[in-house]
Amino acid sequence: MTPCMPRLFMSNAFFALGKGRRHAPLRFRQGSQNILVSSPMALATIWDADILIWATSTMIAAQRCGAPIPTVLQATRYEILGFPGRCVSGGYYERLPDGLERLSRTNVVMSASEWTDEQTGAPWIEDWRISAGFVQIRLAGWVREAVLTPRAVLALDPAYFTLTSGLERLLYLIARRHAGRQRDGWVFEVAHLHRKTGITQTLTAFVAILRRIARSNPLPGYRIELSDLNWPERVRLKPALDASVDKSVDIPVDNFVRTRLSTSESTPIACENHR
Known part of the structure; x- marks a missing residue:
């Protein structure tokens, strides 16, 4: 499965760049939009974003297979943590809930006008849970839309x-x-x-x-x-x-080969991408 990410999130710092706890919000202008990224705890980091890359790649794989895209994405902790190619250890398992919580508590406001205190924004993840060794993730609607908009996603070099x-x-x-x-x-x-x-x-x-x-x-x-x-x-x-x-980077995401997929409302996506 080729890693990919929505273009929308690749032009500016939507995530904290350090592994420490950043509390200060990120503010920038992207196109005609003023963007504010904030959190009552600590901002989601660019390493937490690996989870979003996994989710994006999984949804695109399902889309290219012509299969229904589940509202709730599900996989084992090993599948999510191992997707970036890292050697998964106990420490990664222990830190996964922290990353999921930061993604669910970090809010993004996108507005054509200046930000106001009344604007609360929307999180990256609406809901998540870990049960019986499986992780279930429900992406926020605006993130899901950013992923599934035609020609809005780019492949990344692994x-x-x-x-x-x-x-x-x-x-x-x-x-x-x-x-x-x-x-x-x-x-x-x-x-x-x-x-x-x-x-x-x-x-x-x-x-x-x-x-x-x-x-x-x-x-x-x-x-x-x-x-x-x-x-x-x-x-x-x-x-x-x-x-x-990696030559997969030059393959347009919309041209990924379709293969077989079985899925349901909250079933993990298991579509193999052959090159």
């Missing part, structure tokens, strides 16, 4: 899950969303990219981080080019077209 830095993960998502496989990639003003990441470090510190990432080149299938090493005004996110990239 190597995305190997990135250990939250910022590197977000930079990959931004590159995948904007640069795609365009030979010349996509150019941002450095200050604009800094705002998109939502990080608390200064612009000067951000530039230093970009230089380090550009040197180490960790983003799967992409590289970072700075316009000036002394003080860059622009940064280019460019596909590494000659690199070894």
Whole structure:
């Protein structure tokens, strides 16, 4: 099953980039929408978002199979935690409920006007439970709509899950969303990219981080080019077209091969994606 994610969530920091507890909300503008991400506890992290990537990939697999998409997604803890390709240990099992709770308590407000105190937003997950070794997840309606809107989802390189830095993960998502496989990639003003990441470090510190990432080149299938090493005004996110990239990334999600699937209202999806 190829990992994929809605384009809507790949242009800005919808998630906290650190593994610590971030309480400060994220505020940014995306297109014509003002977006506020907040939580009464701690914001969902970009590692918690792996659960949403699993859910998105599962729903897209069902859609491509021509099967009904269940309202409640169900799988074992091992299937969800193992989807990113990590070695699943007891610690991951213990932390899964925390991630699910953060996703259910983090609220997103999308509004054409400025935010107000009366706007409470909607969570990523409406409900979840773990019973008899199975995890049941009901995505919020707005997330489900973002997943199932035609041509609204992009495939991700599975190597995305190997990135250990939250910022590197977000930079990959931004590159995948904007640069795609365009030979010349996509150019941002450095200050604009800094705002998109939502990080608390200064612009000067951000530039230093970009230089380090550009040197180490960790983003799967992409590289970072700075316009000036002394003080860059622009940064280019460019596909590494000659690199070894998981070829499933270049397959349009709408062209995934249909295979057999059995499912019901809250039955796990088990559709195998053959390449």
